[in-house]
Amino acid sequence: MSNFEIVKTNGAVRQAVLSTQSGAIQTPVFMPIATAGSIKTMTAEEVKAVGAQIILGNTYHLLLRPGPELLQEVGGIKKLMRWEGPMLTDSGGYQVFSLSKINKTDEDGVTFQSHIDGRSIRITPESSLAVQHAIGSDIRMQFDDVAAGVSTRERYEDAMLRSLRWAERSKTAHRNLQTESQLFGIIQGGTHEDLRDQSLDGLIKIGFDGYAIGGLSVGESRMDTFRIAKHIAERMPADRPRYFMGGGMPEEIVYYVSVGIDMFDCVLPTRNARHGQLFTWAGDPATCVREALTRAQEGAADTRIAEALYRKIQITNEGFTADLSPIDPWNDTPTSQLYTKAYLRHLFKASEYLALRLATLQNVRFYIRMMEELRRLV
Amino acid sequence: MSNFEIVKTNGAVRQAVLSTQSGAIQTPVFMPIATAGSIKTMTAEEVKAVGAQIILGNTYHLLLRPGPELLQEVGGIKKLMRWEGPMLTDSGGYQVFSLSKINKTDEDGVTFQSHIDGRSIRITPESSLAVQHAIGSDIRMQFDDVAAGVSTRERYEDAMLRSLRWAERSKTAHRNLQTESQLFGIIQGGTHEDLRDQSLDGLIKIGFDGYAIGGLSVGESRMDTFRIAKHIAERMPADRPRYFMGGGMPEEIVYYVSVGIDMFDCVLPTRNARHGQLFTWAGDPATCVREALTRAQEGAADTRIAEALYRKIQITNEGFTADLSPIDPWNDTPTSQLYTKAYLRHLFKASEYLALRLATLQNVRFYIRMMEELRRLV
Numbered sequence: 030m031s032n033f034e035i036v037k038t039n040g041a042v043r044q045a046v047l048s049t050q051s052g053a054i055q056t057p058v059f060m061p062i063a064t065a066g067s068i069k070t071m072t073a074e075e076v077k078a079v080g081a082q083i084i085l086g087n088t089y090h091l092l093l094r095p096g097p098e099l100l101q102e103v104g105g106i107k108k109l110m111r112w113e114g115p116m117l118t119d120s121g122g123y124q125v126f127s128l129s130k131i132n133k134t135d136e137d138g139v140t141f142q143s144h145i146d147g148r149s150i151r152i153t154p155e156s157s158l159a160v161q162h163a164i165g166s167d168i169r170m171q172f173d174d175v176a177a178g179v180s181t182r183e184r185y186e187d188a189m190l191r192s193l194r195w196a197e198r199s200k201t202a203h204r205n206l207q208t209e210s211q212l213f214g215i216i217q218g219g220t221h222e223d224l225r226d227q228s229l230d231g232l233i234k235i236g237f238d239g240y241a242i243g244g245l246s247v248g249e250s251r252m253d254t255f256r257i258a259k260h261i262a263e264r265m266p267a268d269r270p271r272y273f274m275g276g277g278m279p280e281e282i283v284y285y286v287s288v289g290i291d292m293f294d295c296v297l298p299t300r301n302a303r304h305g306q307l308f309t310w311a312g313d314p315a316t317c318v319r320e321a322l323t324r325a326q327e328g329a330a331d332t333r334i335a336e337a338l339y340r341k342i343q344i345t346n347e348g349f350t351a352d353l354s355p356i357d358p359w360n361d362t363p364t365s366q367l368y369t370k371a372y373l374r375h376l377f378k379a380s381e382y383l384a385l386r387l388a389t390l391q392n393v394r395f396y397i398r399m400m401e402e403l404r405r406l407v
Numbered sequence: 408m409s410n411f412e413i414v415k416t417n418g419a420v421r422q423a424v425l426s427t428q429s430g431a432i433q434t435p436v437f438m439p440i441a442t443a444g445s446i447k448t449m450t451a452e453e454v455k456a457v458g459a460q461i462i463l464g465n466t467y468h469l470l471l472r473p474g475p476e477l478l479q480e481v482g483g484i485k486k487l488m489r490w491e492g493p494m495l496t497d498s499g500g501y502q503v504f505s506l507s508k509i510n511k512t513d514e515d516g517v518t519f520q521s522h523i524d525g526r527s528i529r530i531t532p533e534s535s536l537a538v539q540h541a542i543g544s545d546i547r548m549q550f551d552d553v554a555a556g557v558s559t560r561e562r563y564e565d566a567m568l569r570s571l572r573w574a575e576r577s578k579t580a581h582r583n584l585q586t587e588s589q590l591f592g593i594i595q596g597g598t599h600e601d602l603r604d605q606s607l608d609g610l611i612k613i614g615f616d617g618y619a620i621g622g623l624s625v626g627e628s629r630m631d632t633f634r635i636a637k638h639i640a641e642r643m644p645a646d647r648p649r650y651f652m653g654g655g656m657p658e659e660i661v662y663y664v665s666v667g668i669d670m671f672d673c674v675l676p677t678r679n680a681r682h683g684q685l686f687t688w689a690g691d692p693a694t695c696v697r698e699a700l701t702r703a704q705e706g707a708a709d710t711r712i713a714e715a716l717y718r719k720i721q722i723t724n725e726g727f728t729a730d731l732s733p734i735d736p737w738n739d740t741p742t743s744q745l746y747t748k749a750y751l752r753h754l755f756k757a758s759e760y761l762a763l764r765l766a767t768l769q770n771v772r773f774y775i776r777m778m779e780e781l782r783r784l785v
Contacts, residue, residue, distance in 0.1 A: 065757040
């Protein structure tokens, strides 16, 4: 039986069910990020209450803290944080690339300095899968080599070919762990269609439960991102889940959904929340998302998709000082309807922790509601 | 009709009902501190859910931010934060004394530098009451002059006499505001019984809705604090609420209750929580509190009262790394029973905001449960 059943399609857009050992997920889906064992400021119960079906854990962070030994001892991060639904873990490759000060890649793996205490740590495809196993995730990612957003063709090609070799080793390591969890391969190749095609072909030969687009949203222009995402999404196996890693703004996600991508994760809703930047609905969510998807399907510019969807507000602005309207009347998270912009602004100005909670709930629920509306449109 | 009805007594301990324009409060009562419009990390709904009946707002902080003009415009801080129950505000005197870098007291009032932006601000008895009116609290405090915990008799006497003159002016200012709120007087006089008596006599002549013990827990020895608290509590009007300002550790509160004090506030549960210091029950709360009160009534040392009540744990300690027992099995806040010490320790080590929430819920509920059990013992 397949892990992925397509329910309906609308052009390239798919509505599907992805089954995991910890439950089924309706796609298209957004995965909030529980970097180090919590979605910033939220309990697992609250994450569930805003409609999250699956969350993402960062292997790099959890490897450093609390570490695989403890995770093994306590039965995994899901047990610790009391999240009973599915969890996906990345492989650590991207965080090594983006967070650690010094990292050195060789054919066997990557050596890097912990951004916490500077100690030297090594990740290989085999150790990444072992750590993901200790974390106890349901969907695991191959270890990959990530090239910066503006690299030479040679660097893109090298990283892609090495990622393919590491894909093979990841697959073997995953098989040897004898787990019910799934393993996804990651397509690399930068902004070059032919390298992306070569990467995808190689991965399909190895065979994975799902396929992810990696190495985008890492510094290249959005036009390049869209071009490559569309190109490769059209070629990815239709009967497997398609996952765009680490993107992005709401208008990007609507675009990627319009070209047939199913799974997303991004730090923006939680990170922006902590800086007082809120995604508020431009109007009734159903109408906003319908219009945004139509624009995406018609090839409208990303700014026009964004306009249909939301107003990004900086809640700390002077203008909200005495604004007694709800944080977002269209957002169905109770706190966004009960509390006023004036209160949230005050909490930010007074550096109250509650500010981060109310803003995070607003943004995470915005993203999840957007996916719910997208699914209804298929 | 009186604002204060004694239901039962047990020795000096009283169980009573304090009525305010925003509802009735069962005493003895602990008031969590909503310094700047939120009990740190918590929504008003959560504060209510842990059993808080009344919360305390800090006039000094709210004067600086968001300021009385905005508070007036939006209908007060209670409306902004959605707290519908009673609220007490201090007068700002203590915070000026403890927080502002430069403060200069003259007969008319105090001039100080804001700890936020350094601007010069002046508070007088009249302006304090005006700010408390803008905040919209139900119980307001007279503006007072606070002497440091180890002062000369002259300084204590000066501060006490000035506080009496300011009490008179506070009463007049409060009357002129024509409000249904209550006004409490503050007894000063440092560690000298005769100065305290003189202060109390002066306040009774002016006449207040309740009487508070100020200027304790400000650096003097705990033996001095207990001695003065007992001395003055026995002399305070029996038919008015008695409020000990800013104290203290659980064993202190049990002691003050044992000598007939009714109302308490303290930053310890919330502040300690943010440093990973938890008050966990020594056993079944009913038994712990009964034993602690008995010890207090028998004149036991404060350390013996504490022993009966709680274990203070530093959750970041190595020993909790793999401790899968609940944060506190005796604490009936759901998160304290659902989440493990290992998880809370990990969240603190990873600097996750959720750590502060779980620890705050534990400590605030500990204090409130302690008061519930004390009321049951009367």
